[in-house]
Amino acid sequence: MNALSLIDVTVGLSGRTVLDSVDVTFAPGRLTVVIGPNGAGKSTLLQVAAGLRRPNAGRVTIGGVPLADFSRRHLAKRRAYLPQSPQIDWAISVERVVALGLTAHLPAFGALLSSWQSEIEIALARYDLIALRDRPATRLSGGELARVMLARATVGSPDILIADEPTTGLDPRHALDAARRLRQLADEGKTIVVALHDLDLALGIADDVVALKDGRVMGAGPAGEMFTETTLSALYDVDTRVVRSDDGDTIRFL
Numbered sequence: 001m002n003a004l005s006l007i008d009v010t011v012g013l014s015g016r017t018v019l020d021s022v023d024v025t026f027a028p029g030r031l032t033v034v035i036g037p038n039g040a041g042k043s044t045l046l047q048v049a050a051g052l053r054r055p056n057a058g059r060v061t062i063g064g065v066p067l068a069d070f071s072r073r074h075l076a077k078r079r080a081y082l083p084q085s086p087q088i089d090w091a092i093s094v095e096r097v098v099a100l101g102l103t104a105h106l107p108a109f110g111a112l113l114s115s116w117q118s119e120i121e122i123a124l125a126r127y128d129l130i131a132l133r134d135r136p137a138t139r140l141s142g143g144e145l146a147r148v149m150l151a152r153a154t155v156g157s158p159d160i161l162i163a164d165e166p167t168t169g170l171d172p173r174h175a176l177d178a179a180r181r182l183r184q185l186a187d188e189g190k191t192i193v194v195a196l197h198d199l200d201l202a203l204g205i206a207d208d209v210v211a212l213k214d215g216r217v218m219g220a221g222p223a224g225e226m227f228t229e230t231t232l233s234a235l236y237d238v239d240t241r242v243v244r245s246d247d248g249d250t251i252r253f254l
């Protein structure tokens with residue numbers, strides 16, 4: 001079972017309550033989009049869900065088992081986390097960065113398994129990185145680096161993928177491509193959690209939506225029930241229209 005749950009989670013930073021009694025479950029086989037205005041607590045929620053930040057109160061479980069009961073290696077195999085502004089600090093090739101996503105799967109000592117090379121090839125191809133494979137990751141555009149980090153996060157086939165604004169900086173084709181990949185992973189049964197500001201992209205891929213405002217869950221549920229003019233207007237404090245068309249719905253802020 002790969003349901004990821006935050007149970008009564010509260011986080012305080014520098015004396016401020018950033019997440020306040022958050023209860024939310026991310027279900028396997030579903031893509032959940034976390035939305036909300038700047039500073040709502042989305043990144044903090046994702047960091048807590050990934051086990052990278054300890055809550056001041058409450059707990060996080062995978063399949064009912066507290067994160068604290070997983071070894072670091074086991075947790076690293078089960079879930080991948082993609083930060084909002086990924087950085088590579090030294091010149092390492094694109095291919096090596098993608099290979100880092102397999103670290104938890106590799107033996108700690110001895111020869112590397114050549115069978116993993118095919119997984120790396122697949123990940124490079126999926127994110128349109130074949131031509132960039134030998135480039136230093138420190139010399140990429142923001143969008144190219146975002147694709148590299150997506151490939152790294154998914155190369156080890158984690159059960160749970162937590163991604164913070166993974167399409168930021170991607171051009172329309174690559175953003176759509178990445179969104180479709182995330183959708184596909186959910187369809188394969190993975191638990192996918194994505195913070196997104198691009199609501200039109202979210203509309204196209206989300207099963208469920210968690211709306212955060214001022215550190216609290218303002219609403220959570222199936223995308224069809226959450227992407228309404230009333231909910232979005234209240235969430236962002238701006239008049240919102242959901243425009244229906246044969247090509248799909250779009251959201252306009254007025």
Ligand SMILES: Nc1ncnc2c1ncn2[C@@H]1O[C@H](COP(=O)(O)OP(=O)(O)OP(=O)(O)O)[C@@H](O)[C@H]1O
Nearest residue numbers: 013014016018036037038039040041042043044045
């Ligand atoms: N280290 C920190 N110390 C104090 N406050 C912090 C710290 N990190 C974040 N915050 C505050 O916590 C709140 C939530 O931040 P968070 O990054 O989770 O929001 P967000 O919803 O992801 O925002 P954005 O959409 O701008 O990325 C913000 O008010 C932020 O200023």
